[in-house]
Amino acid sequence: MQPILEVSHITKTFHEHGGRRFCAVNDISLTVRPGECVGIVGESGSGKSTLARIVTRLVLPDSGSVKLCGTELTTAKGAALRAAYRNIKMIFQEPRSSFDPRLTLGESICEALKPVMPDKKARREEAGRLLCSVSLDESFLGLYPGQVSGGECQRAAIARALAQTPKLLICDEATSALDVSVQAQIIALLNEIRQNQQLSILFISHDLALVSSFCDRLYVLYKGRVVEEGETAQVIQNPRQPYTKKLIDSVLSV
Template identity: 50%
Template sequence: MLEVNNLSKNFAGTGRETEFAAVDGISFTLDAGECLGLIGESGCGKSTTARLITGLVQADAGSVLLEGEEILGRKGRRQREVYRKIQMVFQTPQDSFDPMQTLETGILEAFRNQGMSRKEACLHLPELLKKVELSSETAMRYPRETSGGECQRAAIARALAVQPSLLICDEATSALDAAVQAQIVQLLKKLQREEGLAMLWIGHDLALVRELCSRVIVMRQGKIVEQGETREVLEYPKEEYTKLLMEYSL
């Protein structure tokens, strides 16, 4: 469903370093309905990889095929087609909503961006809120009036409104307390099962990676150092860096 080939991105460096490779020639695949984990220490290139795939950051080299079609370098209407098929859920959902608008308004905009009338969008809203287990009363609040978990449910609802085939979760639960984190993880598992979503899960909590992901990729300094089935990689790591990650997570 998703095929990434030799993807690369350099950024300007500091001091004597003219530039550095944030993502350095990585390749991987993600099947339909699969949850793939992407792990590594801060600055290893995980989030940049997600932004390259979605087109939020332009790649220097490589290709990204979504359902067999190249999606890198698209502009205008063709790039909007990518945004419909690939949605992201971020670490701090309050920051992704307009503070002057209610959560409901933000979700309705996702419907409207597909060409729906406001009346039609309002008809679809209750079913979507039910899917993410968010009450209509909560949806009518402003982001600052909701908890992190409530706002994240709204962010997931907004992402699902366009019926994507791929959901990228970038540290989507790391800002939540343990109890709420567990609820959101269970919600995502249910939605993946019911909606047939493919998911790219970016995070550092290896317990969540074990629970959610069938395969995992380990990144270091912009490169993939190890990948494979989650249980095999995390329980029997081959690379020294992966072993260190496991030790630090204990």
């Protein structure tokens, strides 16, 4: 079965003040299969967010390959790139900042629907359906991002991300800004959507306990490199690398 996402040997170096070079991502390879949830875990500075930005083509790598449903994202242009963008959507850490504060939640979701649904009335109806699919009623269509809670706003962000029926969601610290109880609700929602729609998820977080609670496989990043990978239970129960053991010990000590 062809992977939804196939990342091969990507490297990204940034230039710091003073002319020094900083390698944020160093020869990383990973795959995400259809319907699979893959976790990327590591501390701040491990390269997690840079990896997410490369996968979504917000940043181009210096070298390597990123294939989404067989399309090479690093070189895709025109119609091929637009088609690829419909298959990959990102959920951000701060849901409110991902919305235009001048638009209602309904208007933002309708904007996301425009490329696939030209009829205005149909878009409005679909926006309401999408909100219902994330356990928000249609009254949220008329609310602004600042009028809802963080958890409600993140649910609306998920609804917007689903507007074009993507095959892959990138969740970059998508629950980090939420209360623990709300985190659990969002994780349960993502898991339900994944199972119902055969959606693939790349879940990026510093929280090993959270990632291990619902991801099928894990990649552990340290200083821009993958230091450990495998089935979640295997990595948690039999870590091979000292850094992975350190992450596990930090969770157990809390």
